[in-house]
Amino acid sequence: DIQMTQSPSSLSASIGDRVTISCRASQTISTYLNWYQQKPGKAPKVLIYAAVNLQSGVPSRFSGSGSGTDFTLTISSLQAEDVATYYCQQSYSTPSITFGQGTRLEIK
Amino acid sequence: QVQLVESGGGLVKPGGTLRLSCAASGFTFSDYYMSWIRQAPGKGLEWVSYITTSGNTIYYADSVKGRFTISRDNAKNSLYLQMNSLRGEDTAVYYCARDAVGELRPTFDYWGQGTLVTVSS
Numbered sequence: 001d002i003q004m005t006q007s008p009s010s011l012s013a014s015i016g017d018r019v020t021i022s023c024r025a026s027q028t029i030s031t032y033l034n035w036y037q038q039k040p041g042k043a044p045k046v047l048i049y050a051a052v053n054l055q056s057g058v059p060s061r062f063s064g065s066g067s068g069t070d071f072t073l074t075i076s077s078l079q080a081e082d083v084a085t086y087y088c089q090q091s092y093s094t095p096s097i098t099f100g101q102g103t104r105l106e107i108k
Numbered sequence: 109q110v111q112l113v114e115s116g117g118g119l120v121k122p123g124g125t126l127r128l129s130c131a132a133s134g135f136t137f138s139d140y141y142m143s144w145i146r147q148a149p150g151k152g153l154e155w156v157s158y159i160t161t162s163g164n165t166i167y168y169a170d171s172v173k174g175r176f177t178i179s180r181d182n183a184k185n186s187l188y189l190q191m192n193s194l195r196g197e198d199t200a201v202y203y204c205a206r207d208a209v210g211e212l213r214p215t216f217d218y219w220g221q222g223t224l225v226t227v228s229s
Contacts, residue, residue: 034215036153043203043219044153055217087153091213095167097143097155 002026002093006086006100012108019075021103023088028068032092035064035073038102039084047086048073083107110134110218112204117223124194124227130187130204130220138182141207143214144189146200147222156202157189158214165212172198194227201225 003026013019023033031051036044046055048064051071061076075082088100116128128144144156157178158167166178177190187204201222208217 032213036216038153043221044216045219046208046215046217049208049215049217089153089216091209091215094212094214095158096169097158097214099153099155102152 001096002029002090002098004088004090004098004100006088006103008103009101010104010106012106013078014108015078015080017078019078019082019105021073021086021105023066023071023073023100025069025071025090025092029090029092031067032090033064033066033071034089034091035062036087036089037082037084038087044087078105078107080107110206112206112218112220114202114204114220114223117202117225119226119228120194121229122195122227126191126194126225128189128191128202128204128223128225130189132185132187132204132206135206137180137185139210141210141212141214142180142187143205143207143216144178144187144202145205145216145219146198146202146225148197148200151200154200158207158212159187160212161210191225194225196227199225199227 005024033051035048038044085102111133113131143158175193179188203222204220205216206218207214
């Protein structure tokens with residue numbers, strides 16, 4: 001199975017900060033990489049698909065980049081409502097779909 | 109609007125069985141591949157199973173292969189997960205999720221609210 005490793009596991013940032021979360025695949029996955037946001041007690045919500053595409057309805061402060069093995073989710077200006085856990089997911093190696101372990105984002 | 113509503117979770121003893129259901133509405137259910145994804149308490153997301161539109165192609169995670177069975181009834185707009193020989197490590201919230209892409213490279217664009225399965229004696 002392809003292992004997905006996110007870093008950091010948790011981070012604390014201030015409102016208005018630029019925040020980046022990394023996701024590394026154990027082997028190349030082209031751009032078959034999605035990002036999800038999960039707020040406490042809620043189901044995950046897709047933010048970015050195919051590494052760089054913003055899902056409809058998602059604020060433009062969210063962006064994704066990368067290809068191959070290294071990917072980044074960026075929040076350009078952190079808002080209070082962005083407090084959540086973020087997961088990456090690879091869809092290259094079907095049927096062995098795998099998620100990263102998650103990155104918990106808090107407000108400082 | 110798209111809605112996915114899971115049901116059927118609960119407390120079951122190790123070795124027991126449970127059948128989860130997911131009722132879909134707001135879209136043409138028969139046009140979409142579907143998956144079950146679970147999340148153990150305080151843990152991350154784990155993909156469980158995947159089924160194509162007709163049900164002809166099905167995949168399982170190794171952790172559930174041989175114990176769980178995914179199925180769908182397109183006439184009833186419903187997805188199911190039959191879970192047998194349950195173990196403590198199967199304790200989790202189980203989500204059904206729609207695959208937006210449908211090319212066996214899933215992006216899960218809609219999720220249900222989840223149903224909690226607790227396996228304990």
